[in-house]
Amino acid sequence: MAILTVTHWGAYEVEMAGGEAVALHPFRDDPDPSPIGLHMLAPELDRLRIRRPAIRRGWLEGRARTGRGREPFVEVSWDQALDLAAAELRRVIGAHGNRAIFGGSYGWSSAGRFHHAQSQVHRFLNSIGGYVRSTDSYSLGAARVLMPHIVAPMDELMARHTAWTVLEQHTRLFVTFGGVPAKNAQISQGGAIEHRVPGGLRRMAQASCRFINISPTRDDLETGAAFEWLPIRPNTDTALMLALCWVLQAERLHDEAFLARHCVGFDRFLPYLTGAADGQPKTPAWAAPITGIPGERIEALAREMAAARTMLNIAWSLQRAHHGEQPFWALVTLAAMLGQVGLPGGGFGLGYGATNLMGSPNARFSGPTLPQGHNPVRDFIPVARIADMLLNPGAPFTYNGGTHAYPDIRLVYWAGGNPFHHHQDLNRLMRAWEAPETVVVNEQYWTPAARMADIVLPATTTLEREDIGYANRESHIIHMPAVKRPAGEARDDYVIFAELSARLGVASRFTEGRDAAAWLRHLYEESRQRAAKAGVPLPDWDGLRQAGLASIAVPAAAPIFLSEIREDPETHALPTPSGRIEIFSETIAGFGIPDCPGHAVWRAPAEWLGASDTTRHPLHLLSDQPTTRLHSQLDASPLSVADKVAGRAPICLHPKDAEARGLVDGQVVRVFNDRGACLAGLRVTDAMMPGVARLSTGAWFDPALDDRGLERHGNPNVLTLDIGASGLSQGCIAQTCLVEVEAAPADPPAMRAHDLPVLLPMQ
Template identity: 50%
Template sequence: MSAERSDGPKRTTTATHWGRYDVETKGGRIVAIDPVADDLEPSPIGPGIVAALGSRARILRPAVRRGWLEGRPREGTHRRGADEFVELSWDEALDLAAGSLAGLRDRYGNDSVFGGSYGWGSSGRFHHAQSQVHRFLAMAGGYTGSLNSYSCAAMEVILPHVIGGTGFSILGRTPRLDEIAANCELVVAFGGLPVKNRQVNDGGTGLHRTQPFLRRCRDAGVRFVNVSPIRDDMSTLVSAEWLPLRPNTDVALMMALAHTLIAEDRHDKEFLATRCVGFGRLEDYLMGAVDGVAKDAEWAAPITEIPADVIQNLARSMAERRSLVTVGWSIQRADHGEQPYWMAVALAAMTGWMREPGCGFGSGYGSMQGIGIERARQRIAALPQPDNPVDVAIPVARICDALENPGATIDYDGRRITFPDLRAIYWCGGNPFHHHQDLNRLVEAWQRPDLVIVNESWWTATAKFADIIFPVATFLERNDFAAGSNDPWLCAQQKACEPPRECLTDYEVFCRLADRLGFGSRYSEERSADEWVRHLYEKTRQTLGADGVELPNFEDFWRRGRVKMPTPPGSPAGDLVAFARDPMAAPLATPSGRIELFSATVDGFRYDDCPGHPVWMEPAEWLGSPLARRFSLHLISNQPHMRLHSQYDHGGASQASKVADREPIRIHPLDAAARGITSGDIARVFNDRGACLAGVLVDDAVRPGVVQLSTGAWFDPAEPSTAGSLERHGNPNVLTLDKGTSRLAQGPSAHTTLVDVERWTGEAPCVAAFDPPHFASHQGELRPPGVGRAHARGVS
C-alpha cells in the first residue's frame, strides 16, 4: 500500500471532504490533482492544493515554544502566539510532552486535560484526528471532552425534544431531493440553500450530485423561496424568489406566517390535534393571548423588513400547495438559535404537508453534500474508542468560559455543568483560532493552561499558539479510506508521496507517546497504520455482509478505488412521513410519541431564554437594537466557497479569491457609497471586540445593512502578544459574539454580530498569516516549568 518513489509519473486516487481526485506524482512530488472523470460538479478546492504543498508554512520538525521551555510561559513576548520556537529532536519533544502530560495529570487530575479536536482534519476512517487523540487520552487516564458542534449545536439539542432522535438524526430523515422534485410544489428555505456548502461532506464526498436534482426540481415547476439576507444563498438554477429579511429575524417571519394560517383558518387542525402536543399553548402566544401582542404580519413587517402582504401571500401559498419548510444550519448559530428550528417544525406541522414525501420539514440541504440524497449511511467501522474514565464534558463553544472560570457552573439541557480546572490542552485535527468566536478573548484565555500540545501540518495560528508542536503528514502522505455521511461511496485514499523527512502520522505520534506512558501495545493493538486501514475495511465488509451488502475484498477495493453501497431498505427510524401517516405505528422518540410544539421537559428547565414553546426574543445584537446606531451593519460570517473552513487557505483556490491579499468582504452599493468605499479597496471592519482588514467587493447580492465576510482566513494579528491587535487578513471571528445561544444548548452565536466598515487609508500592513514563527537556539537542560525529574521519561 505504500507509495513507491520513482522518476516516472504515477497516478493514485484519493478522497477528500470536497470530492475524489486523481493525483499525479513525478519524482516523488505531486504535480497535479485532477477531479475524477465522472464527477460533473467538481470542487475547485482540490486542484488548488498543489500550490500549498511547497508552502513555507509547512512544519518540518518538532518544535517547542521558547518561553515554555525556559520556564517563562506567560511573560511579555514569551506569550503564546508571539513567542519564538526551538526545534528539537523527536525523542526530546516526545519526552517533554509525555512527562508534562503525566505531571499535570498526577497533580491536577485527569479532568484537567482538555481533548480538543474538531473532527474535520481528515475524511479518513482511520487517520481521523479526533478519533486518534480521544483514543490516546482515554487510555492515558481520561480527559475533558466537548459536547455538540460549532456547526449546529442549537439544532442538536432542541430537535430531540421536539421530534425525537439524536441531534443529527434529522439529516437522514429529511426529505430527499428526488422526492421534492417528484412531489413538492413550494420550498421555503430559511437560510437559503447555498450550493457552495454542498461541495463538502464530513466523511468524504464520492460524487457531487446536487445540480441534476435542482434541474429536476426546476423542470418539475417547484417554486423556491430564498429567505436570507444574501441573494446567492440559492442556486440560479431554480430562479428563486428572494425575501431579503433582516438577519436574526427568521422566527418573527415564521410566526407571522403561522398567525396568518390561524387567522384565515388555513391550518391543519386534525394534524395538530392528533400528531402534535401543545399547539394550544403556542396558538395563544401567536394570537396575543399571552402577552397582548399578536404575532401577525403587521407586527413582523417592521422587524423583518418583509412587507406584510408578502408574508400573508406566502402563508396562503404554503397552505394551498404541497410545501416544504427547510432551515439552514446558519440561522441557529445566533442568539436564541434554538427558536427558528422549533418554530420551523411548528410551521410545517400547521400546514399538514408532513404526510407527503418531499414535503413538511427538512434541514441541512445547504450545509453538506449527501443530505437529501441518501436517507441513511451504512455501518462503517471506525477506530475503536475506549470509555473515557472522566465524565466531564463542556459545550464545544464554551471553551473560553471554561478556561476563564474553573469551578464555575452553567446550565445545559436540563443539567448543571461545572467547569474543570483545565491545565493542559491537546489539539489535533482542528483550528480553534478559526472556528471560535471573539478571538481576542480566546487569545487571553489560551494563556491560562500550563501546556498546549498541537499536531499540525502547517503553521496555522493554533500551531503558533502551542507549546509543543508535532509535525504530521497530510492525507496525501498516508493510506486510508473514506465514507461520508449519507453518501453511498466507500473511497480509497491512496498515499501519493512521502511526507517530509521528520513528519510522522498522528497515529505514529500517539504510538510513541503511548509507549512512553506505558500503554503502547494497548493503543496500537500491535498493528501498523496500514494494517489498521485493512482491518477497518474488512470489519466493515463483514458487518455489511451480515446485512446482505456484499463488498469486494480489500485488494479489489484498493485497485478499483471506490465501491458503491446500496441504499438501505425501509424508512429510517423516526421518519416523519411514516409518523405523519400513522402516528400509532411509527411514533416519534419524544415523551408523547408526537411532535412537541410545547415541551413539558424544556418548560420544566425554567430557562428564561428558552421556555416551553417557540417564542420571539430580540437578539443581543441586531439591526433593530440601540447598538445599531454605533455599528450599523450586520456581519454574516458564513462558510467560504474556495476552501473548507480554514483548510488550505494557503492553497491556490483560496488565494485566487483574495482581494488585496485579504479575505473579501461583500457590501451593498448603498452602504459602500455612504462610506466612500469601492471594490478593490482595503477596509477596516470593526466593533468593540476587535478589528480586521478585508478586501472590498461591492455587490448587491447582499441586502443593505449587511456585510458578508466568510470564515477561514488564517488568523493574523499584527501584534500577537497584544490583546485586541488589528487582524490583518480578514478573519471575522475577531468581531463575533462569544455567547451561548441559550441555557439549553449553549451553542455559538457568531451570526449575532454588528460591525461598521471604513476605508483603510495609508499603507496597509502586509499579511503574515502563512509565515512560520521565528526560531531560536537553546542551550542547557530541557526542563520546562512544572515538570519534575520523575517524569523526565513520562512515568505514568
C-alpha cells in the same frame, strides 16, 4: 482504475510520476466536483508544512505562558519532543488528575476514517485515564440540543432527508430560510463523493418548482432559473415564521388532523400565537417592522404554502445566533401546521445545502470507525464555551437542563482543528489561551493553532498515508493509498500517539497490538459485515485495495423525510418523550430556562438592526462559510488567495452602504466594533441587502502584535460575540454581530498570516 484519494470536499484522481503524486484531477463520476482539493499539492501550501518537532522557546526555557503566538520555536528531535510531551502529561495527571486535561479536536483534518485526528486524540487520552471533552459543534450547537426534544437527534434527521429525486417529482414550492448554499455542500464528513446539490436544484427548477429565498443575501441560492428573493433582517426569521403560523390559524388553513394525530402541545402554543398569553398577537403587521418584510407579503406567503406541496428548508446559520433554538423550533411548528410532514416533497428540511449528505438516496450503514474507548472523566463543556472554561475555572454553567461547573484545565492537547478559526471573540480567546500551563498540538501546517502552542508535533496529510474514504449515504467506499512521501519528519497521528502511549506505559491499550495497516484491515472488515446486513455487498480488504473503490449505491426506495410517522404514530413513534412532534416540550418547559421556554418564541437578540441604538455599529455582520476552502483549511492555496481582495478576505457591502461611507470596490477597509477590528478587502455587490455586511470565515488569524485588537487578514471572529445561544444549548452565536466599516489607513499593515514563524536550531 485511477488512483483515488478522498477529502472532505470530494474524491480526486491522483496523477503519479516517479512514485509521487504530481497532480490531482476531479473524480470522473462526480457531477459537480469541488475545485478546492485540486490545489493540495500547491507549493504555497508545501512551504507552510511543519517539518520537524518544535518547542516554543519561552516554554522550553521556563514554562512561560505569555509568549504564545509571538515567540520563536526551537526545532528538536522526535525523541526530545515526545519525551517532553509525555513528561508533561505525566506531571499534570499526577498533580491535578485527568480532569485537568482538555482534549480539543474538530474532526476535519482528514476525511480518512482511520487517520481521523479527533478519534485518534480521544482514543489516546482515554488510554491514559481520560480527559475533559467538548460536546456538540460550532455549526449546530443549538440544534443538536433542541432537536432530540422535539423531533429526533440531528444526525438521525440529517441522514433521512427526502431525496432530491423525490423533491424533483413532487415539490411545487420550496421556501428556504437562509438559502441553499451549494458552497457549503461541497463537503461531507468522510468525503463528498458525488456532489448533488447544484444538480438537484436545477432539476427542481426545470420541473417547475417555485423557489422563494428568505435571506439577507440573494446569492446563497442558485437554481439556474429566476426565483423570488425576500430580503429579511438578520436574526428575525422566527418572527416571520410565527406570523405565517398566525395566518394559517386565523384563516383555518392549518391541518388540525395532523396536529392532533402526530403532534403534542399545539394547544399550549396557541395562546402565545394569538396573543392571549402576552397581549401581542403574532400577526403579519407585528412581524413586518421586525423583519422588514411587508405584512401583505407575509399573508400571501402563508396562503401559497397551504395551497401547494411545500418544502420548508432552514440553513444552519440561523441557529448560529442568539436564541438560535427558536428558528428551528418555529420551522418545525410551521411545517406541522401545514400538515405536509412525511408527504413526498413536503414537510421540512434542516439544512439542504449545509453538507452533501442531505437528500442522498444511497445505502446507509456504519462505516469504518476507530473505537475511542471509555472516558472515565465526566467533565465536559459545550464546544463553544472554551474561553469561558479557561477564564472561569469552577464557575457554573447550564446545559440541556443541568447545571455543571467549568473544570480547571492545566494542559490542552489539540489535534485536528483550529480554535483560532472556529471560536468567537478571538481577542478574548487569546487572553484565555494564556491560562493553561501547556498546549500540545499535532498539526500539518503552521496554522494559528500551531503558532499558539508550546509543543508542536508535525503530522502527515491525507496524501501521505493509507486510509479509507467513506461517508454516510455516499455512493462509494474508496481505498486511499499513500501517494506522497511525508514532508520532512512528519509522522501519522497514530504513530505519534503510539509512541506517547509507550512512554506512558499504555502502549498495548492504545494499539491493541496493531500497526496502522492492521487497523485498516480490521476496521474495514468490521464495516464490511455491517454493510452486508444493510444489503450492500463489499469486496474484502485486499479486493478493495486492488480495485480502488466499491459502489455502495444500491437500488432502494428514495427516502421521504419522516414518512413512517404518517402510517401509524404508535408503531413509528419518534424518539421524543411523547413519541410525537413536540410543538410544546414539557421537558424543556420543566428546565425553567428564562431564555428558552417550552415552545417557539420570538426574542430580540443581543445585537440586531432593530435595536434602539445602532448608530455606532449600524451594520449586521454575517460570517458564513467560505467558497474556496473548508473552514480555514488550505487558506494559502492559489484558489483561496485568488478570491481575496488586496490580499485580504473580502467583505461584501451593498452599493448604498459603500457609497454612504465613501468606499469603493477593491479598497482595504477597517471593520470594527467594541470587541476588535480587522482589515478586509471591499467587494461591492447588490446581492446583499442594505445594512448587512458579509465577511466569510477562514482567513488565518493574523493579529497585529503592536496594535492589540487589530487583525490584519479579515478574520471575522475578532468581531463576533462569545456568549451562548441560550441557557439550554450554549451554542455559538457568530451570526449575531453588529459592526461599522470605514476606510483603512493609507498604509495599512502588511498581512503576515502565511509567514513562517522563526525556527531556531536546538542548541
